[in-house]
Amino acid sequence: MEENKKFWICANLAGLGQVRLKKLIGIYGGIEKVFALSISELKDAGVPQKSAAKIEGWEHLPWQKELDFCQRNGISVITIQDSNYPALLKQTFDPPLVLFVKGTLPADGIPFAIVGTRNPSVYGLKMAEKFAAELSYYGFVIISGMARGIDTAAHRGALKAGGKTVAVTGCGFKHCYPRENKKLAEKISMCGAVITEFNSEIPPQPQNFPRRNRIISGLSRGVLVVEAGQKSGALITAHLAADQGREVFALPGRVDMLSSKGTNQLLKEGASLVENVEEIISGLNLEIKKYAKTEKMPSTALTGEEEIVFKSIKASGRQTIDELLANVGMEQTKLFQTLLSLTIKNLIIELPGKTYIPR
Numbered sequence: 001m002e003e004n005k006k007f008w009i010c011a012n013l014a015g016l017g018q019v020r021l022k023k024l025i026g027i028y029g030g031i032e033k034v035f036a037l038s039i040s041e042l043k044d045a046g047v048p049q050k051s052a053a054k055i056e057g058w059e060h061l062p063w064q065k066e067l068d069f070c071q072r073n074g075i076s077v078i079t080i081q082d083s084n085y086p087a088l089l090k091q092t093f094d095p096p097l098v099l100f101v102k103g104t105l106p107a108d109g110i111p112f113a114i115v116g117t118r119n120p121s122v123y124g125l126k127m128a129e130k131f132a133a134e135l136s137y138y139g140f141v142i143i144s145g146m147a148r149g150i151d152t153a154a155h156r157g158a159l160k161a162g163g164k165t166v167a168v169t170g171c172g173f174k175h176c177y178p179r180e181n182k183k184l185a186e187k188i189s190m191c192g193a194v195i196t197e198f199n200s201e202i203p204p205q206p207q208n209f210p211r212r213n214r215i216i217s218g219l220s221r222g223v224l225v226v227e228a229g230q231k232s233g234a235l236i237t238a239h240l241a242a243d244q245g246r247e248v249f250a251l252p253g254r255v256d257m258l259s260s261k262g263t264n265q266l267l268k269e270g271a272s273l274v275e276n277v278e279e280i281i282s283g284l285n286l287e288i289k290k291y292a293k294t295e296k297m298p299s300t301a302l303t304g305e306e307e308i309v310f311k312s313i314k315a316s317g318r319q320t321i322d323e324l325l326a327n328v329g330m331e332q333t334k335l336f337q338t339l340l341s342l343t344i345k346n347l348i349i350e351l352p353g354k355t356y357i358p359r
Contacts, residue, residue, distance in 0.1 A: 004031060007034075008077075008098050009063045010054075016047070017097075018095055021097060038056060073102070075173055077099075079097065084105065098197060102189045103194060105192075106141045106193075110221055110284075111143055114131060114135075115234040116227045117234060118150075119148075119229075126153075127251055128154045129153045129154070129160070132156075132158045134277045136157070136161035138288055141165065141192065143166045144166075144167060145168055145170070146185065146188070150234070151167075152184065155184060159187055170209040175203050186340070217240045223238055225237075225248070225262070225271070227251070227259040229258050229262050230265065238271065247284055248266065250272070306345075309342060314358045317357065319355070
């Protein structure tokens with residue numbers, strides 16, 4: 001299967017969609033056989049000239065460059081035929097052929113999307129973070145698009161609660177969009193995953209985001225729209241979710257705010273109005289346990305390195321990075337990773353000057 005990944009990446013590079021490729025594999029018996037076809041055979045099977053030419057000359061496509069980049073940067077390549085491909089996403093009409101994954105896609109938990117406008121009110125930001133955190137205490141995995149505004153607040157809410165979150169981006173891994181979320185992306189990849197269907201070179205182009213949105217909804221059991229204007233991309237996600245048979249929820253907003261126009265329209269169209277997370281759980285017909293905020297969730301269990309560093313900081317009450325290097329006997333890169341993990345788990349606070357205190 002690892003050997004086949006080059007063909008799946010080439011199919012991505014050639015612009016061969018899942019529906020057409022699935023049909024070709026059904027006819028010819030395997031993706032390797034599809035890539036052995038001539039241009040004329042491919043055209044006879046309905047493949048456009050441009051894609052057919054790329055498939056016939058697949059050796060010249062930059063698939064090796066892509067695989068090398070992924071290996072250097074710790075990015076997993078998951079194809080639609082792999083056993084760890086997300087089951088919910090695979091059930092949709094047009095799932096991506098390939099997912100590039102930084103981190104680990106959570107194998108447990110209830111995947112649920114929280115999306116909204118890039119220009120929210122203070123209330124919208126507060127609600128996105130609040131719902132994400134509270135759903136995390138119920139074992140939900142928060143899915144969003146890492147965009148400015150509501151998406152960012154949703155990811156941060158999950159991280160602050162010690163939960164898991166997945167960010168779906170509209171560009172390849174050589175780009176971070178928006179740039180200010182680079183550190184957030186690093187944190188997400190340690191407590192979940194950052195994923196994309198786009199090869200590493202692809203920049204964040206406008207046409208990428210509607211495609212990104214189908215993955216957000218496809219990964220999720222349901223979608224909550226917190227705030228959205230009438231032309232917000234969050235409405236695309238909500239409508240895609242409905243088409244995919246997923247539950248759509250919306251928070252009611254003030255009638256005199258532009259950022260409420262989209263969510264209020266969704267409610268008119270039949271989305272479920274929610275005021276608390278219990279209504280989401282009920283709407284999904286779930287019966288699950290809530291972790292009290294004083295309880296340690298499974299995801300906050302400490303590794304051996306984390307326990308050593310945390311005990312050292314807690315014992316002294318305050319330590320600089322130089323003091324920690326001297327006290328714990330850990331390699332610098334590993335120490336920084338451990339400190340980031342403890343920060344995400346809400347166990348320590350980083351002060352100016354790389355000084356750390358227990359929370």
